[in-house]
Amino acid sequence: MITEEKKDDIEKELDRLLSECYGYPEDYAKAAFPWGEKDGPLEHNTLREWQFGYLRELGEEIRARGFDGIEPVDPILDSTSSGHGIGKSALTGILTKFIHDTRPHSSGIVTANTSTQLKTRTWAELGKWHRMSLTRHRSDYYASRGNMSLVNVWYPESWRVDAFTCREENSEAFAGNHANSATPFYIFDEASAIPAKIWEVAYGGLTDGEPMWLCFGNGTRNSGTFYETHNRNRDMWRHRTISSMDVEGTNHKLLQSWIDAWGWDSDFVKVRVRGLFPNSSSLQFIDTDLVEHCMGVNRGFELRDPLIYGVDVARFGDDSSVIVKRRGRKVLPIDEVYQKGRTTQLVARIAAMARQEQPDAIFVDGGGVGGGVIDLLTELNVANVIEINGASKPTGRECANMRAQCWWNMREDGLANGHDFPPDEDLRADLTQMEFGYRISDNRILLERKDDAKKRGIHSPDRGDAVALTYALPVGLRAASSRELGGNARAGRPPNLVTDN
Numbered sequence: 240m241i242t243e244e245k246k247d248d249i250e251k252e253l254d255r256l257l258s259e260c261y262g263y264p265e266d267y268a269k270a271a272f273p274w275g276e277k278d279g280p281l282e283h284n285t286l287r288e289w290q291f292g293y294l295r296e297l298g299e300e301i302r303a304r305g306f307d308g309i310e311p312v313d314p315i316l317d318s319t320s321s322g323h324g325i326g327k328s329a330l331t332g333i334l335t336k337f338i339h340d341t342r343p344h345s346s347g348i349v350t351a352n353t354s355t356q357l358k359t360r361t362w363a364e365l366g367k368w369h370r371m372s373l374t375r376h377r378s379d380y381y382a383s384r385g386n387m388s389l390v391n392v393w394y395p396e397s398w399r400v401d402a403f404t405c406r407e408e409n410s411e412a413f414a415g416n417h418a419n420s421a422t423p424f425y426i427f428d429e430a431s432a433i434p435a436k437i438w439e440v441a442y443g444g445l446t447d448g449e450p451m452w453l454c455f456g457n458g459t460r461n462s463g464t465f466y467e468t469h470n471r472n473r474d475m476w477r478h479r480t481i482s483s484m485d486v487e488g489t490n491h492k493l494l495q496s497w498i499d500a501w502g503w504d505s506d507f508v509k510v511r512v513r514g515l516f517p518n519s520s521s522l523q524f525i526d527t528d529l530v531e532h533c534m535g536v537n538r539g540f541e542l543r544d545p546l547i548y549g550v551d552v553a554r555f556g557d558d559s560s561v562i563v564k565r566r567g568r569k570v571l572p573i574d575e576v577y578q579k580g581r582t583t584q585l586v587a588r589i590a591a592m593a594r595q596e597q598p599d600a601i602f603v604d605g606g607g608v609g610g611g612v613i614d615l616l617t618e619l620n621v622a623n624v625i626e627i628n629g630a631s632k633p634t635g636r637e638c639a640n641m642r643a644q645c646w647w648n649m650r651e652d653g654l655a656n657g658h659d660f661p662p663d664e665d666l667r668a669d670l671t672q673m674e675f676g677y678r679i680s681d682n683r684i685l686l687e688r689k690d691d692a693k694k695r696g697i698h699s700p701d702r703g704d705a706v707a708l709t710y711a712l713p714v715g716l717r718a719a720s721s722r723e724l725g726g727n728a729r730a731g732r733p734p735n736l737v738t739d740n
Contacts, residue, residue: 257340257374260341261301261342262298263298264297264298264301264337265295267337268286268290271340271372271373272371273371280371287326287486288486289325290326290330293319300477311448311450312448314450314451315453316452316468316475316476316477317451317452317477317478318469318476318477318479319454319456319481320431320456320469320478320481320516321455321457321483322457322489322514323511324494327455328360331349331364331365331453331455332364332365335349335365335426338424339378339399340377342421343394343421344394344420345421346397346398346399346400346416346417346421347400347401347424348401348402348416348424348425349361349401349402349425349428350425350433351405351433352428352431352672353664353672354668355665355668355698356429357387357405357428358384358402362387377391377392378390378391378392387401407437410434410440413441414444415443415444416441417446417447417448419447420448422449422450423445423448424452425441425451426453427453427455427456431460432456433464433465457514458480458510458517459523459674469516483512483513483514484512497512501679502679505679506676522676523671523673523674524650524675525654527671529650530654532654532657533654533660534661537659538568538659539569541567542717543716543717544566544717545600546597547598547602548564548593548598548600548601549561549562549564549602549704549708549709549711550562550563550585550589550601550612551604551701551702551704551705551708552585552606552608553577554606558699559578560577560585560701561575561702562576562588562589569659570653570658570659570661572661573661573666575588576701582611582612582615583615589621590619590621593621593623597622600714600736601616601621601623602712604627604704605626625711625736627645627708629642630642637683638684639681639683640685642686642704642707643683643684643685644711645710646673646707648710648711654670660706666702668697668698669698669701669703669704670706672697714736715735
């Protein structure tokens, strides 16, 4: 049994250790976590060389400023652009813990490009490192939707880290991040897609104490504030570019397959492997501002507007089957989402809705198990079922296959024309995180594969694919509303497709 006196001695020793690590983040990282501990979570792990190098350089910057707790010092501004799989999330967790643990009454703000990324990746990673740390009893970690914070148990108001989404209307949350006698700090993850307004407000938190601003991301845009930290403002920021091919422990076989498929000098490989910024434009297929402009505008629809279903069928694992309904210019709220359900259950639900609502077209993803869904719907005589095979020939000249065509149509015919999309956080993430490149043989657009998106930490864009399916082919106006028709439509009637576009 540990006596109170012994506990006090342990805490004093921990205080001494943290004090000694104040200007030595590398020493903190080595001491605070159970590296090599038998049967522990880090038994076979160690930091990578680039992570050690980062921590050493940060320590040099801290010691060079020599903050005395009274007079403010120049901010540490650091920006890292990299390829995938190098361990950025792990380092952000360690850095957040380092600053929080070694600097009493420090005040931190963490954000990422989307709320999904922030909650499920960046903040979850911090929670993992917090639970493994020697200091886990000194702070409380929260990860609920309304409260993502890490707070000191004795001084929860003045000694804390908070996570906030980076939507522009949330910019006030980034203001007033001051800690006169300690360290106010920001950590930006996937920084390339964080709005300029958030960056602008964050600069105001660099005036007091020992400020730090640490940014990480893939250089998906050749413009914007993150891009400028490596270009026009490179003299203000410490900046580095890290290729995934140069980091030990990355999946070199997968990376080489990307290089073989896209080409060494392609924008896809520059951003996702080499850590460079693209030559032409962002790899983000749909601009965030375009999505925000169309979400929750509360636009109605006309009685003659066609009712269209888009059905994305789950293939395996964490994928979801999603049914989306669109009536003309309005995408209806998405509440038909099925995880790990049987195909027959999905078919039964589609059939029941179709009998009641008489949709003008039901576009079903026919890849994988989707073919079985189409067969069952046909056997049930469900009207207007149309198979969309994502790998098939597109209807236009811009895209390499039909899946890219659906997303192109959604962007150009839907979002660009101000269609009403529901304010759905998961849909927002799907639409803004999907990336693209160009097929080498003919320079046509190729969307990132779902498997590749997952490998870079993005959830399968099931909702985005389902909405995109509603734009697969143009559907003409209804001859009359369902109520005017006075009864159910005849099963098997041909869909009112527009074929002259």
